[in-house]
Amino acid sequence: MNLPQVIQYCLSGITEGSIYAIVAIGFNIIYNTTGIINFAQGEFLIVGAMSAISLNAILPTLGLSEALSLPVAIVLAVMITTILGGLVELVFIRRVSNPSVLRLIVITIGISILIREAMLHIWDEKVRSLPYFTGNEVSTVGIFGAHISPQSLWVLGISAVIVAGLTLFFRFTAIGRAMRACADDRMAARLCGINDRWMVTLSFMLSAGIGALAGCAISPITQTQYDMGAPLAIKGFTVAILGGLGNSMAAIAAGLMLGLLEALTTSQFPVAYKEAVSIVVLLLILVFRPSGLFGRREMGSLRAF
Amino acid sequence: MDETILETRSLHRHFGGLHAVADVSFTVDRGMIKGLIGPNGAGKTTLFNLIAGTIAPHEGEVSFRGRRITAWKPHAIASLGIARTFQTTKLFAHMTVLENVMVGRHPRTRSGFFAGMLNLPWTWREHQQIQSSAMEILEELGLSEYAQETAANLSFGRQRLVEFARALATEPLLLLLDEPAAGLNIYETQELAELIRKIRDRGITCLVVEHDMSLVMNICDDLLVLDQGRKIAEGPPRAIQRDPDVIRIYLGDNHVEDPQP
Amino acid sequence: MNLTRYIPILAAATLIITTQLLLSAIGQPFYMREITTSAYYALVVIGLCLLMGYAGQVSLGHAGFFAIGGYVCGAMTTCNLIDYRGAWLLTLARPAKLLIERQDLYGRNMLCFSPWGSFIIALLLAAIIAYLIGLPVIRLKGHYLAMATLGFGLIISRIVQGAKVFGQADGIYNVPPFQLFGNIQITGDSDYRIQNYYIAWAVVLAAMLLAINLVHSRVGRALRSIHQSEEAAHSLGVNTFQYKLGTFVLSAVFAAAGGALLTFYNGAISPSEASVMKSVRYVAIVAVGGMANLWGAMIMGIVLNFLSLRHKFGIYDEAVFGAILIAVMIFAPNGLLRMPRRELLQRFFSRRSYG
Numbered sequence: 001m002n003l004p005q006v007i008q009y010c011l012s013g014i015t016e017g018s019i020y021a022i023v024a025i026g027f028n029i030i031y032n033t034t035g036i037i038n039f040a041q042g043e044f045l046i047v048g049a050m051s052a053i054s055l056n057a058i059l060p061t062l063g064l065s066e067a068l069s070l071p072v073a074i075v076l077a078v079m080i081t082t083i084l085g086g087l088v089e090l091v092f093i094r095r096v097s098n099p100s101v102l103r104l105i106v107i108t109i110g111i112s113i114l115i116r117e118a119m120l121h122i123w124d125e126k127v128r129s130l131p132y133f134t135g136n137e138v139s140t141v142g143i144f145g146a147h148i149s150p151q152s153l154w155v156l157g158i159s160a161v162i163v164a165g166l167t168l169f170f171r172f173t174a175i176g177r178a179m180r181a182c183a184d185d186r187m188a189a190r191l192c193g194i195n196d197r198w199m200v201t202l203s204f205m206l207s208a209g210i211g212a213l214a215g216c217a218i219s220p221i222t223q224t225q226y227d228m229g230a231p232l233a234i235k236g237f238t239v240a241i242l243g244g245l246g247n248s249m250a251a252i253a254a255g256l257m258l259g260l261l262e263a264l265t266t267s268q269f270p271v272a273y274k275e276a277v278s279i280v281v282l283l284l285i286l287v288f289r290p291s292g293l294f295g296r297r298e299m300g301s302l303r304a305f
Numbered sequence: 306m307d308e309t310i311l312e313t314r315s316l317h318r319h320f321g322g323l324h325a326v327a328d329v330s331f332t333v334d335r336g337m338i339k340g341l342i343g344p345n346g347a348g349k350t351t352l353f354n355l356i357a358g359t360i361a362p363h364e365g366e367v368s369f370r371g372r373r374i375t376a377w378k379p380h381a382i383a384s385l386g387i388a389r390t391f392q393t394t395k396l397f398a399h400m401t402v403l404e405n406v407m408v409g410r411h412p413r414t415r416s417g418f419f420a421g422m423l424n425l426p427w428t429w430r431e432h433q434q435i436q437s438s439a440m441e442i443l444e445e446l447g448l449s450e451y452a453q454e455t456a457a458n459l460s461f462g463r464q465r466l467v468e469f470a471r472a473l474a475t476e477p478l479l480l481l482l483d484e485p486a487a488g489l490n491i492y493e494t495q496e497l498a499e500l501i502r503k504i505r506d507r508g509i510t511c512l513v514v515e516h517d518m519s520l521v522m523n524i525c526d527d528l529l530v531l532d533q534g535r536k537i538a539e540g541p542p543r544a545i546q547r548d549p550d551v552i553r554i555y556l557g558d559n560h561v562e563d564p565q566p
Numbered sequence: 567m568n569l570t571r572y573i574p575i576l577a578a579a580t581l582i583i584t585t586q587l588l589l590s591a592i593g594q595p596f597y598m599r600e601i602t603t604s605a606y607y608a609l610v611v612i613g614l615c616l617l618m619g620y621a622g623q624v625s626l627g628h629a630g631f632f633a634i635g636g637y638v639c640g641a642m643t644t645c646n647l648i649d650y651r652g653a654w655l656l657t658l659a660r661p662a663k664l665l666i667e668r669q670d671l672y673g674r675n676m677l678c679f680s681p682w683g684s685f686i687i688a689l690l691l692a693a694i695i696a697y698l699i700g701l702p703v704i705r706l707k708g709h710y711l712a713m714a715t716l717g718f719g720l721i722i723s724r725i726v727q728g729a730k731v732f733g734q735a736d737g738i739y740n741v742p743p744f745q746l747f748g749n750i751q752i753t754g755d756s757d758y759r760i761q762n763y764y765i766a767w768a769v770v771l772a773a774m775l776l777a778i779n780l781v782h783s784r785v786g787r788a789l790r791s792i793h794q795s796e797e798a799a800h801s802l803g804v805n806t807f808q809y810k811l812g813t814f815v816l817s818a819v820f821a822a823a824g825g826a827l828l829t830f831y832n833g834a835i836s837p838s839e840a841s842v843m844k845s846v847r848y849v850a851i852v853a854v855g856g857m858a859n860l861w862g863a864m865i866m867g868i869v870l871n872f873l874s875l876r877h878k879f880g881i882y883d884e885a886v887f888g889a890i891l892i893a894v895m896i897f898a899p900n901g902l903l904r905m906p907r908r909e910l911l912q913r914f915f916s917r918r919s920y921g
Contacts, residue, residue: 111892116888234720379800421783422776
């Protein structure tokens, strides 16, 4: 393979990897605040993308100019999905009495099924996509001789903005600090007057929101279909575990790694094997180092909820 | 009866930077009641866990009746004849008291998956034996009227007794008791002392972690004192009471009698 | 030995016989087809109930074991080895009754594995795979275990979808009937409908018998103790790892048996049997039936699968199971059949939450 090809594969890998990282971060936010692994995480991306697609089609007919339609659609879609995330927590998660790991696993699986089926009935099984943010499917940008789609740059850019935004949020805002306090020690946070129940709701909303944004960003490249949520969730979970559950910085590195690994695989083997990569990685890491590449050995045991 | 039943040599265990147990060596003779005392955080429960196999030491050895059991798994250690109780009772909450004690018969019985599924006749006899020996122990400890009661419904003191009964059901040679008097009132503590003595008289060696000094001084033949993971002193209670190092760790420097004015 | 534990089996047998007589009498015998199919699915659920309710382990990949049972039997009984007749391995297998010669639909001669041979091999294979998978995976906890089993299920799903020998997207069909003894055979042929109804139930009741015995035995007690306090059980001499692994393997064999027998009954198997949705369905059924309630799980297995097979849920089939999962976890985490009605209603209308 020559250099431009390598760069192309790498960039495609990094692009998809950054999405996996965002999904993983979504997992981590909820896990850190609550100890729950949200199996429905992947659905948030798809709901966001689908909503944006529909809104983008409707808004121009309501009089909005073509140029504004896409950004407004995305913003609205993110808002809708964020509210959905909050609703999921309020209506379902909160109602579980005597929550145990097993029960929460089961209920989030149920939620992901419901959301997916709802999407099937609202949007049917057709494959759709958002239009490219800039240019179209044939426009390219040249980097060192490689031709890459500007959408990739959008994805990377948006991912970076999300990560930067979250970092600022958690470090410098009162609410962000409150969430970190909850993550560290829920009882102590409560004793400090932090309303931990709302922190839980907020964590779901936040995860849903960033998921929606990521879903919109990747939609032009990978297309969107109602049942893409589950495979995304699995890859996101793999990345989260790979980096060490709860560790979002590591999740970024792990996401890029998985993305590159997948790209490497598609460059050498039939495309069907790409799916297998993440499953194999998942099983390997669970068997040999559940605490993740960057986690400490002792953290391999799951937090008791 | 000076045979050594348990011996540890230079046990080390740390958690991150914290040395929970550092270079601890001691012995327990057969038939004695040995106390393990020390201020909070001294490493007593960690030491217990190292002996019982819940965690493995980073260095050092544990021997039981001359046999190295370092880093053996808890179930294997139980089969050898070491039983333990826990600081916070870990009963099988949704099983009856009798069933709890019946689980204690596990290391002395053998019907497995196939025999169980097929309900082979020899297992009926074993089941009878399990049930009757469990009832016997319950009777001895005065718990027989609670046999069919769900374990979680019992009072705290009785729950502790059930955990005792369960441990005794394994027919141990060495019994590790982790703060058995915690949460008991004066009368219950007295009964506990009686019980431990009765157990010892049956030939079961006891290693007891305790904070209740009156209980410790009352029943223990020998004491091991830990502080910050290290062994400070080992010997009969009277000697330990007068040991300046021990006094210092409990009461501070001002109370140590300075021989030179 | 307390024999009261077997009473429900007699009650069930009576109900089964009554149902058949009733259906035949009122001229609606075709319901038996769905009941028979549901019975084979119930085998999976019984094993999973032992794993989830008693050993306390979750598995999101049990459809994988079902598929192993079905696909191995399907492939072995339909692959034509006639071109390899001379191979020494086959001449060994011949006397062992593993191979039979038969004719396919078009009258061509075929040399395939016999149903009995493939059945036994399928179960053994499922046990071995479960053991190998279980070794590294059983010691994982909670979410990690769930994800690992999910990953296993996904791999099986990919394999059956991708491998030529498993028919890829079409699956395997023209699977011959399973000749049990004499003229008793597992087949979808309507002449044997009543016979197959009873065969399926005999298998299910046998499985229940084994499961009930296990639960009441020393091992069953040990499993329950592991579920309630693993540390205490461990300290009492219970080899927690081995017992969890043993239960995992056992549940896998149950699932594989269900898959194998259903494949013979249907004469075919398709990749959808290995899907994650199927695995989730099994978990939902066990949850609704009551995690540690064998009869509840079995009953729910029959009822829910029957309704699903009769398309009572229509296009909302998947959604129904998702909703069931959620509803059970919120309102009746110990299963529907253990809830006193009043409490159920109370919970429905209250604003409960964890603290």
